[in-house]
Amino acid sequence: MAGALNRWLLQERVNDLLLRKFDTPAPAISFEFVPPRTNMMEQRLWHCIRRLAPLSPHFVSVTYGAGGTTQAGTFSTVLRMKQETDLALAAHLTCAGTTRRDVDDLARRYWAAGIRHIVALRGDPPTGSANATPQPGGYAYASDLVAGLRRIADFEISVAAYPETHPAALGPDADLDNLKRKLDAGATRAITQYCFDTKTYLRFFDRCLAAGITAPIIPGIMPVSNYGQIVRFSALCGVTIPDWLTELFEGTVENPELRRIIASIVAVEQIRTLQAYGLNAFHISTLNRSDLTYAIAHLLGARPAGQHAA
Template sequence: MNNPKRPMGLIELEEAKRALDAPLFAGLSGDADVSFEFFPPKSEKMEKTLWDSVLTLQPLSPRFVSVTYGAGGTTRERTHATVARIAQETDIPAAAHLTCVGASKAEIADVARSYWDAGVRHIVALRGDPPTEGQAFEPHPQGYASAADLVKGLSDIAPFEISVAAYPETHPDADCPQSDLDNLKRKLDAGATRAITQFFFTAEAFFRFRDAAAAAGIDAELVPGILPVSNVAQTRKFAGMCGAEIPAWMNDLFEGLDDHPSARQLIAATVAAELCRKLYAGGVRQFHFYTLNRAELSYAICHLLGKRPGGTQQEKAA
């Protein structure tokens, strides 16, 4: 992983100059690694949409795809079915979300073992949100009290690859940014492989967080989570729940487009792609896309970053 504390090297200086002098996405090699997140479908129609999205994104050779888990385990069976199908019917490594909410350690162990038996080797371990919005998190009496405890418990069950969450703009329940970083370090020290960030909308938010994490002794891979905004009202709700700031300029861009879905799509792709390009110029080579089960925006952004079916631009030119 790049060390954000070191002075900017020649490669980054050349990349920064090219980003300013050349067309924004000209000549990118496609050397970024990508992953995608889905949520389990609630109906046959939604399942078809999800599966179409998985098959659309599969040729981009994602590192993994993950499937979310509802508060209190409300989507546990659907999550398991979706992850198992991806693992069985595609060559994409599948990751399942697991949370501490509403389950004992024994119940979580049963779920984790069933994933292992289904061929799933990657877990996204989260504390989880309370089933009722606005409530404080309450651990299950026989459950895990924190994501760090969950990571340790999963590591004892099987040699899973484990990803955890990180918050560039600080988790809403944290009393300060430093305590949030301390909690992230506990999760990584407990055995997590990497941290995937909550979404954010300015490159500066990620770079400040990356610097602060390095200063706190965190040297694990930090993967920026990217949310292409297809539904502005929904995004505002998500942002309020996770502490992400929507810049005023972004609100202005989407104003007046409620009845113009195609225009919203174009602007969403432009905003998210520009964010990814700035992150790329700063040395980021891993991106995690929150797809909301729609492939088009994420596919377009990956294409702009140089990702092509069957390999990188450089590999295809060789």
């Protein structure tokens, strides 16, 4: 009985969100994909791409693994997407543990292939390394990488921002100064690390404005497709898991349908709240799972071209 009641309450929340969409314009959404490591993962990635492409996202990005471990996979995935889709593409590019020459060569290959948007990151340390010490003559920081990309070609450049402060930063002010350096070096926009506390997001945006940052800052949104996985990943990157989120996912291990409903509501509610404060662009991590991302986009008003409600 309690399970049926919970399902009814969740469905009522979905209905409320659907009604509210008519009062709030659909936001500009972009998607993040992960390069595959196996044939099965590649099949899932391409199913996800083909499912989400008709929603006409503002752009899509393809990530790197830690220490650049998926550099070849990122490059090949982006090029295949360029050949087989009409999506606006952004390739992640990191500089940790890599020579400047190698980074510059890869950037030139992207430009020659028609890729005009780079997500420029320092990146994680290579596997087995304690820190992201640059190669001799390499780019030490993301701001250096941004400046280097600007010398190579007229890229559109996105950089990272951290509402809860980067784990390696000396503090919030130092982290904000670093964001300013990246934007001053020529970055077009910033995309934030995901954050589940909307108040933390809003405080961060207020601090950015007070610091004179006027470039667009796009909130990163992480749908909780796997609660345990998100907890482990968040611990590594300094993201707080609120108690209310833990409580929502209690008792859902054996109920994937309920997990998807909860994850959809959490993501859409966060986006709608941020829209109420004037934000209207969001970058959604898909983790190459199309159903949950598609449901969130649908609730936000995204539809394939020519599709209307019956």
